[in-house]
Amino acid sequence: MFSFLKPDPVKKLRKSYDLILEQAMQAQRKGDIKTYSLLTAESEQVWAKIAALEAVK
Incomplete structure (x- = not known):
């Protein structure tokens, strides 16, 4: 229901990358x-x- 409030780990990793x-x-x-x-x-x-994270999705 409130999945938009959960932080996206892929987004954080891409920024770091x-x-x-x-x-x-x-x-x-x-x-x-x-x-x-x-x-x-x-x-x-x-x-x-x-x-690895994208493969799980």
């Missing part, structure tokens, strides 16, 4: 490849969580 990718892009532009690769790996983990 976008933020991490933005930070990775900025690190790459600055030439910090190590940070870029770490952030990219972290974003892939977040994307795997998103995919």
Whole structure:
């Protein structure tokens, strides 16, 4: 009945994913490849969580 009041975990994860990718892009532009690769790996983990949640729906 009040499902619109429940927070959507996928939406929160997508926002986090976008933020991490933005930070990775900025690190790459600055030439910090190590940070870029770490952030990219972290974003892939977040994307795997998103995919798992969407598969359940």
